[in-house]
Amino acid sequence: MFRYTCLNPIAQTGLDGFSENYEKTEELNDADAILVRSAKMHEMELPNSVCAIARAGAGVNNIPLGKYADQGIVVFNTPGANANGVKELVFAGMLLAARDIIGGANWTKSQAENPDVTAAAEKEKKKFAGTELLGKKLGIIGLGAIGVKVANAATHLGMDVYGYDPYISVDAAWNLSRNIHHINDVEDIYRQCDYITIHVPLLDSTKKMINSDAIAKMKDGVVILNFARDLLVDEEAVLAAIDAGKVHRYVSDFPNPTTVGKTGVIVTPHLGASTAESEENCAVMAVKELRNFLENGNIKNSVNYPNCDLGICESASRLAICHKNVKGMISRFTDVLADTNIHNMSNASKGDFAYTLLDLDSAVSPKELAQVEAIEGVLKVRVVK
Numbered sequence: 001m002f003r004y005t006c007l008n009p010i011a012q013t014g015l016d017g018f019s020e021n022y023e024k025t026e027e028l029n030d031a032d033a034i035l036v037r038s039a040k041m042h043e044m045e046l047p048n049s050v051c052a053i054a055r056a057g058a059g060v061n062n063i064p065l066g067k068y069a070d071q072g073i074v075v076f077n078t079p080g081a082n083a084n085g086v087k088e089l090v091f092a093g094m095l096l097a098a099r100d101i102i103g104g105a106n107w108t109k110s111q112a113e114n115p116d117v118t119a120a121a122e123k124e125k126k127k128f129a130g131t132e133l134l135g136k137k138l139g140i141i142g143l144g145a146i147g148v149k150v151a152n153a154a155t156h157l158g159m160d161v162y163g164y165d166p167y168i169s170v171d172a173a174w175n176l177s178r179n180i181h182h183i184n185d186v187e188d189i190y191r192q193c194d195y196i197t198i199h200v201p202l203l204d205s206t207k208k209m210i211n212s213d214a215i216a217k218m219k220d221g222v223v224i225l226n227f228a229r230d231l232l233v234d235e236e237a238v239l240a241a242i243d244a245g246k247v248h249r250y251v252s253d254f255p256n257p258t259t260v261g262k263t264g265v266i267v268t269p270h271l272g273a274s275t276a277e278s279e280e281n282c283a284v285m286a287v288k289e290l291r292n293f294l295e296n297g298n299i300k301n302s303v304n305y306p307n308c309d310l311g312i313c314e315s316a317s318r319l320a321i322c323h324k325n326v327k328g329m330i331s332r333f334t335d336v337l338a339d340t341n342i343h344n345m346s347n348a349s350k351g352d353f354a355y356t357l358l359d360l361d362s363a364v365s366p367k368e369l370a371q372v373e374a375i376e377g378v379l380k381v382r383v384v385k
């Protein structure tokens with residue numbers, strides 16, 4: 001029986017994914033695993049029983065990853081689970097930029113007392129007119145979970161889609177429609193596209209990637225969409241470009257004092273993942289990750305330990321070891337386990353931490369277990385089977 005606790009409300013559809021071998025507990029001290037959304041964990045001391053945390057969402061700023069890795073606690077997140085929610089909002093952003101839908105709707109609202117509103121609207125509507133998306137060139141920077149969905153959907157609206165991602169994953173490449181133009185130089189996107197949308201992670205290398213130099217290379221009247229992170233864009237430079245008539249609209253999902261209320265800027269209140277479906281998808285994925293880890297020892301989508309997968313254990317026993325990424329660890333494990341046959345194994349590392357799965361032809365004795373635990377650099381050992 002495994003026990004889990006939820007530090008925030010987690011969608012029931014996700015929790016329904018736990019089998020009868022799982023029990024919910026309110027007591028942290030009883031828990032093997034934790035599900036969390038935004039609860040701040042930096043000051044939280046966790047008992048030895050906890051071996052995994054799943055964040056139902058992408059960002060993990062609320063979790064001290066290094067501290068928990070040092071305790072052998074594997075932290076998971078749910079990348080891509082909210083991608084469709086973000087994708088749909090990107091299209092809303094493009095449509096809001098193409099015509100002045102917000103201005104038009106505000107105008108009709110202001111006419112609530114006007115009995116001649118129908119005729120007045122016919123006179124006013126040209127102020128809010130715009131263009132269509134059909135046939136426009138859309139440039140997508142970053143073809144990950146969200147970028148690929150935006151790219152594929154845009155082709156169905158008849159847009160001419162250009163994609164740039166020098167580090168595209170094999171999975172993403174497989175999922176990408178063959179109608180997308182593959183761009184090797186991001187400047188080709190700047191030069192050619194009417195709409196440019198960024199879907200990259202915020203890293204030192206991507207911070208302010210859309211800056212005054214990039215904007216200067218863009219077409220006049222370009223629309224820039226930012227549903228990734230505000231720090232990816234030099235927003236002061238964008239405002240200057242709007243004033244100069246270079247940028248038509250800047251659409252962002254990240255309200256801040258620089259952009260809110262400024263002419264030419266449309267800001268939504270970080271709504272990208274705010275759909276019932278996104279929350280459910282995150283919860284479903286988080287529970288799957290926890291189950292695969294607790295029941296099989298496999299790691300997929302951890303942010304502080306490497307991916308490591310031996311499938312379902314077919315041999316007599318499986319040992320899962322969280323340890324420091326230092327030399328000589330494997331030979332120390334095999335020394336201790338010299339009396340049993342290692343049927344299969346996998347080892348991977350991520351930064352300072354590593355993970356080893358060992359499938360054995362016979363059960364591990366308490367003495368062998370204690371010896372593995374005592375090896376310097378070993379952080380947590382679990383007998384998975």
Ligand SMILES: NC(=O)c1ccc[n+]([C@@H]2O[C@H](COP(=O)([O-])OP(=O)(O)OC[C@H]3O[C@@H](n4cnc5c(N)ncnc54)[C@H](O)[C@@H]3O)[C@@H](O)[C@H]2O)c1
Pocket residue numbers: 058079080082083086141142143144145146147164165166167168169172199200201202205206227228229253270271272273274
């Ligand atoms: N608005 C929201 O509510 C919301 C919700 C979820 C995610 N996000 C943000 O959206 C962004 C994308 O998320 P995702 O789930 O698609 O991430 P992802 O990791 O699946 O994809 C990111 C892609 O960017 C690519 N990339 C990295 N550096 C690049 C560069 N310099 N140039 C071009 N491509 C580069 C990577 O190769 C990867 O394919 C992230 O910044 C994330 O924080 C926002």
